[in-house]
Amino acid sequence: MTALTTDYREEFANWIDTLVIEKVFNQGHTFEAMGSSGVNYIPLDALIETIKSAPVTELKGIKKMIVRLDFVNANIMDYFAHLCQAIAI
Numbered sequence: 001m002t003a004l005t006t007d008y009r010e011e012f013a014n015w016i017d018t019l020v021i022e023k024v025f026n027q028g029h030t031f032e033a034m035g036s037s038g039v040n041y042i043p044l045d046a047l048i049e050t051i052k053s054a055p056v057t058e059l060k061g062i063k064k065m066i067v068r069l070d071f072v073n074a075n076i077m078d079y080f081a082h083l084c085q086a087i088a089i
Helices: 003-022 044-052 056-071 076-087
Strands: 030-035 038-043
Touching (some): 003 044, 003 056, 030 044, 030 076, 038 044, 038 076, 044 056, 044 076, 056 076
Antiparallel strands (some): 030 038
């Protein structure tokens, strides 16, 4: 990993942690996502940690989408539920 990649990861991690706190999301919230094994129960904090481990190109896309949704006052939790579909097993 390059220093630039590491710097962006740290910046993104701080940004998304702040977003969750400032938007007063229920950090104990659990999403239900259907995977190949059936229903998966994914806590918000587990989703956030999984997002943080994504490739930098995906982090940039996720941040861009969240900023867009926030700008139009859309429900970011719906987007998080959508992201859970990608990690459901």
